[in-house]
Amino acid sequence: MSNKVAFVASARPEAQQALRAMIANYGQCDEADADVIVALGGDGCMLDTLRRRFADPRPVYGMNQGTIGFLMNDYREDKLMERLDRAERAVIYPLRMKTRTIDGDVSDNLAINEVSLLRQSSQTAKLQITIDGRVRMSSLSCDGVLVATPAGSTAYNLSAHGPILPIGANLLALTPISPFRPRRWRGALLRHNATVQIDVHTPTLRPVAASADNQEVRHVESVTITEDRNKPLVMLFDEGHALEERILQEQFAH
Structure with missing residues (x-):
């Protein structure tokens, strides 16, 4: 070198x-x-x-x-x-987070560790999770949810009791944060090329912020997460x- x-x-x-x-x-x-x-x-x-x-x-x-x-x-x-x-x-490879807020603003951010959604108020977040165009969970009541890369699986994801992913596993971890209903849901393992869409139910009443690592967007209505193999x-x-x-x-x- x-x-x-x-x-x-x-x-x-x-x-x-x-x-x-x-x-x-x-x-x-x-x-x-x-x-x-x-x-x-x-x-x-x-x-x-x-x-x-x-x-x-x-x-x-x-x-x-x-x-x-x-x-x-x-x-x-x-x-x-x-x-x-x-x-x-x-x-x-990083994750690409595309967000749309309740005001219609659109943003695009990259995350190395994880993309996380968290409630902004005392109100529980209510989220719908869609994977590759198919609704997999119509209503998740929780403090939030995150999608972690293998490199980020030992960070916030691990603290939220998500799985540790080996580098090169070509997987992403979808992990709930303090889920209330369904109470026993512990998340899912996804292919690295999956498209994850998370929609917020009643985002004005139950505001949610989305973060790509430390880059935060508040009052989101919808978030789409994909892996970016071009970076x-x-x-x-x-x-x-x-x-x-x-x-x-x-x-x-x-």
């Missing part, structure tokens, strides 16, 4: 300190000219860096200077170039610690 590396960092003090140290050791390349982007911070920093990669194919290698760092490698200042040379690639993202992981291995380990955590 070329030595053309661009370092980026979150605002956390430890990440900023690491940024100064890495630039002193390896120099700094402009992001537009780099062969690889090294992100210093937590998973939020990695997601922000990946979002800037929708327009280009540059891989991102993260080093943990944040809290959880599930998507990051261990931070070390030495032998970075050797680590990059031996790194394993993980290719992931591949490449992450790099240390040899033997690839994302697929981390997801497998997470399933045996106790």
Whole structure:
């Protein structure tokens, strides 16, 4: 791999300190000219860096200077170039969220982890779920629902008791958030190329917000979710610690 590396960092003090140290050791390349982007911070920093990669194919290698760092490698200042040379690639694809609000406004956003719908008020959300043009659930009373990618299945989806998906499984997780009726519904596994449409019943009385990761649209009436295979993202992981291995380990955590 070329030595053309661009370092980026979150605002956390430890990440900023690491940024100064890495630039002193390896120099700094402009992001537009780099062969690889090294992100210093937590998973939020990695997601922000990946979002800037929708327009280009540059891989991102993260080093943990944040809290959880599930998507990051261990931070070390030495032998970075050797680590990059031996790194394993993980290719992931984002979700495209198309929303229509009660005012008729239409928006289009991309999500790396998940698209989630959540109630905006004390009123329970009532949702209709359609998969590939067929209504699968005419009325779901809940706090919300989400569609997660394999890369995002260990994030909010896991907290909502959704399944962990291996990278490369070509599946999406459809997971309810605090379902009230039907009370025992725990969600579904969908093909990666499924089209999910979620319509909000009485959206004025029971307002719902939709989020593509941290990009929120409020007072939605209808949301359509598809995988976008035209926007591949490449992450790099240390040899033997690839994302697929981390997801497998997470399933045996106790």
